[in-house]
Amino acid sequence: MISEQDIRDQLKRIPYPGSSRDILTLGLVGEILTQDGTVIVHLRPSSATEEVLQHLTGRITSALSAVPGVQKVTIHAGRPRGAAAQSAPIATPAPTPLPGVRRVIAVASGKGGVGKSTVAVNLALALKALDNRVGLLDADVYGPSVPLMMGTEALPRAGQDKKIYPVEKYGISLISMGFFLDDQSPVIWRGPIVMSIIRQFLRDVLWGELDYLIVDLPPGTGDAALTLAQEVPLSGGVIVSTPQDVALLDVQRGIAMFRQVNVPILGVIENMSYYVCPHCGEREEIFGHGGVQKTGLEILGEVPIVEEIRTGGDVGKPLVVQHPEHPMAAVFRQIALRVMETDTGAVRRAQR
Amino acid sequence: MTPILVTPIEEEKLLRILWDDDQLSDYPFAYLRGWCPCAVCQGHGGERHFIAVENPQLVGVGLVGNYALNPRWNDGHETGIYTFEYLRDLSNRRESQGENPVKG
Numbered sequence A: 001m002i003s004e005q006d007i008r009d010q011l012k013r014i015p016y017p018g019s020s021r022d023i024l025t026l027g028l029v030g031e032i033l034t035q036d037g038t039v040i041v042h043l044r045p046s047s048a049t050e051e052v053l054q055h056l057t058g059r060i061t062s063a064l065s066a067v068p069g070v071q072k073v074t075i076h077a078g079r080p081r082g083a084a085a086q087s088a089p090i091a092t093p094a095p096t097p098l099p100g101v102r103r104v105i106a107v108a109s110g111k112g113g114v115g116k117s118t119v120a121v122n123l124a125l126a127l128k129a130l131d132n133r134v135g136l137l138d139a140d141v142y143g144p145s146v147p148l149m150m151g152t153e154a155l156p157r158a159g160q161d162k163k164i165y166p167v168e169k170y171g172i173s174l175i176s177m178g179f180f181l182d183d184q185s186p187v188i189w190r191g192p193i194v195m196s197i198i199r200q201f202l203r204d205v206l207w208g209e210l211d212y213l214i215v216d217l218p219p220g221t222g223d224a225a226l227t228l229a230q231e232v233p234l235s236g237g238v239i240v241s242t243p244q245d246v247a248l249l250d251v252q253r254g255i256a257m258f259r260q261v262n263v264p265i266l267g268v269i270e271n272m273s274y275y276v277c278p279h280c281g282e283r284e285e286i287f288g289h290g291g292v293q294k295t296g297l298e299i300l301g302e303v304p305i306v307e308e309i310r311t312g313g314d315v316g317k318p319l320v321v322q323h324p325e326h327p328m329a330a331v332f333r334q335i336a337l338r339v340m341e342t343d344t345g346a347v348r349r350a351q352r
Numbered sequence B: 001m002t003p004i005l006v007t008p009i010e011e012e013k014l015l016r017i018l019w020d021d022d023q024l025s026d027y028p029f030a031y032l033r034g035w036c037p038c039a040v041c042q043g044h045g046g047e048r049h050f051i052a053v054e055n056p057q058l059v060g061v062g063l064v065g066n067y068a069l070n071p072r073w074n075d076g077h078e079t080g081i082y083t084f085e086y087l088r089d090l091s092n093r094r095e096s097q098g099e100n101p102v103k104g
Helices: A004-011 A050-065 A083-087 A116-129 A146-150 A191-203 A223-231 A245-260 A307-314 A327-341 A344-351 B029-034 B084-097
Strands: A029-035 A038-043 A072-077 A101-108 A134-138 A167-169 A172-176 A210-216 A236-241 A265-276 A299-305 B003-009 B014-019 B024-028 B058-064 B068-073
Touching: A004 A029, A004 A038, A004 A050, A038 A050, A050 A072, A101 A116, A101 A223, A101 A245, A116 A134, A116 A146, A116 A172, A116 A210, A116 A236, A116 A265, A116 A307, A116 A327, A134 A146, A146 A172, A146 A307, A191 A223, A236 A245, A245 A265, A265 A327, A299 A307, A299 A327, B003 B058, B014 B029, B014 B084, B024 B029, B024 B084, B029 B068, B029 B084, B068 B084
Parallel strands: A038 A072, A101 A210, A101 A236, A134 A172, A134 A210, A236 A265, A265 A299
Antiparallel strands: A029 A038, A167 A172, B003 B014, B014 B024, B058 B068
């Protein structure tokens, strides 16, 4: 005879990974059946991942095999079969990450006109220059500027099952609403359409294997930003701002948005930080100085007003690819390195 | 604050959450549903009220991004997005304040 108490005692000694609590206390163990020498343990459907369940199955099997009288241990994990399957509540494990995409990083700003897309494009290319596989998702559906800045108007190819291939340029994968619109047509859409576009850009684009997916958000804290935060587990947010206090007010909203949806803020990039006069070499702080410091967030980099950054965007050859030797390209690579440093996986790869 | 494990326990009609600081919280289905924060249940603005629903049955619960849970109920209701912060608050208030209204 197998004693059920013995079995429970054993299960009580198995902690859940990452916790001091045991699997019995957590309610993970459902029905326990014993018959002759066989023990059948049902694990309730929960948010536990496949990996954790496998680990626990191993632990349970070896723990119970030691119980007197036990010859065979069977563990049913996951969804129950038959009638119970309809009624049993299922907890979905972690928000479905994008398959193959290691990190999703959102580039946001509290308001428009701070050079967010310029920064996003150059950051993506700087990450690429540092040997990462990079995608760039232009989530600014109302005013998509990535195609112009990247110098491509290619139409994405259709794949199977209504999927589409991203456009490739300068070694990175791109998707943008701009690829599907002509220059004249205005985008007059309500929230639900914007939400479904963002969802499709995330789920229906064949991104393949990426180290970083950079998402260029539209200005402000609207539908696109919220949808992105709800659809995928964001690894981090980067905020772009100009130095003056007025922009900063909007930055606070951007910061609050990321905090509210529990997305770690990697830092602020101060754009149009200053201007160096090409004639006399004097540094002018047109928009003032010190505003971004007041946020208390890490400053990932200061990007001055430089003509080559602007023209690079206008002609579709961003500074980082057109003038990799330019001091500002180095600034973007520095920012990219800081972003990589926040990612333990990247550090590990770099050490290899 | 983030959940490590979310387990609906049907027999006891409750949702059990293990948090990353090792706190364990139990949410009876009726309690959880009554405090649904969505605009359909609560309207807009003002205090949140407990909206009693008879014998609600949880049919699923999904994660929303990095920050919230979204339970689905047997009457088709699924508009509630419970932020982790709100869930912790609900758990802490459960014994002390039960069904008293809270500031939205």
